[in-house]
Amino acid sequence: MCFLYIGAFVRHQIDRPVPVQSLIKCRMQDNLEFLQWIKRHWDQYYPGGEYDAVARRKGSGAPPPAAGGARSGTSSATGTRRGTTPTSAAGRARVGGANNLALTQELNAQKEAIAGLEKERDFYFAKLRDIELLLQQAVETDPELEKGDDSLVKHIQAILYSTEEGFEIPDGEVGGEELETF
Known part of the structure; x- marks a missing residue:
């Protein structure tokens, strides 16, 4: 997983080294520190607006799935669902x-x-x-x-x-002796 981060950092020319050894140890403080840095970097460089995946791929559509038995049917269904969720959530947010x-x-x-x-x-x-x-x-x-x-x-x-028919006096009050403050 860390190698995916390294590859993405190299592709996008981000000079910060990925602390692989710290992340592999799974210490909460190290992972949190790295995620906070990623969040700060995202906030600083993300231009905002909607993400249009088709335009980013230049209208070519999604690449065909790789053939092979490495993935089970449940993981591909989960992957498909993840891909469609942000788009519908963005539409709901706009409306x-x-x-x-x-x-x-x-x-x-x-x-x-x-x-x-x-x-x-x-x-x-x-x-x-x-x-x-x-x-x-x-x-x-x-x-x-x-x-x-x-x-x-x-x-x-x-x-x-006198009271009207169907009117019930609230439990906390007796007569008109208690004044409410608002």
Whole structure:
């Protein structure tokens, strides 16, 4: 395997020697150091863009597979799959980029709408809480306000504490005593 690297380095006129003895020892630090150097070299010299294998071969197509029993059927199928995966992934990335941009914009618009609705909800909740506190203070100062069945205080409290059909109070809250902070 190291000789493949050496051959590729010679073909592309890369002057760095391949540390064959270090790589053969399979020490993680040596292998990692070599791979980091390869990555840095790739980042420095790769022009970017898509890789067009047919154009690189000047339209000649892939060379025919070598005849012989050296390879099993599973390894050739794996090799074929590896060759097609990057092309389809590049196509998906290109299409996904436009979709991602549109979805990101839609997500940001939805987040803004949610923030506006939460602000409005908190505003009206604070108003209702103020009304509730005023009623409680009024009842504390004059308990007679709450005695009659037809009293205004009773009707307002009934409206404040009523729930709609199908509404369930969350487990963590009791009445209106706990205020949420956002």
